[in-house]
Amino acid sequence: DAEITQSPRHKITETGRQVTLACHQTWNHNNMFWYRQDLGHGLRLIHYSYGVQDTNKGEVSDGYSVSRSNTEDLPLTLESAASSQTSVYFCASSERRHTDTQYFGPGTRLTVL
């Protein structure tokens, strides 16, 4: 079955470290998204991609970067982790149309000490 996976599922790091969260989907979807979930805010969009070599900033992109070198993967990098980036991160993917459902991965819980 096609799926979307995230790794690691849990990560503890220190302030100032670079961290990369992996997202891999096997649906061959064009669109991929990264969100963070925080209490009281729901899910907020960090970065998104409409295809290979395409990346765009979302509403909370400061301190994060992404790259899309193939269809299946969209890794999220925290250049210099800050305590404010402690959160649960979700990756999602969808097909081409804006009415196509976004399918979410299981999430990565990141703690920055």
Next chain:
Amino acid sequence: DQQVKQNSPSLSVQEGRISILNCDYTNSMFDYFLWYKKYPAEGPTFLISISSIKDKNEDGRFTVFLNKSAKHLSLHIVPSQPGDSAVYFCAASANDYKLSFGAGTTVTVRA
């Protein structure tokens, strides 16, 4: 500024009764609306959606109502079951593939 708002952080309902979840939005460009359900330690899963050309969409026990003039939508769950206990997120899209989410409503179904 949050464009999608769920003003009730929690809802408690007895098993077998109706659950009504509400959602308001401010962006008049939104033309597609969705509800996602989320269990602890899992990713959100799609529940039901509605296009702005409709005012109602039904799928089994779940019905979504859209009132465009009021910029309001609601999700009805009838009858509520223990497995419906979860966090429900309202989301909206404006023809650009991105979703704007509300803060979520935690539903607890009491036996």
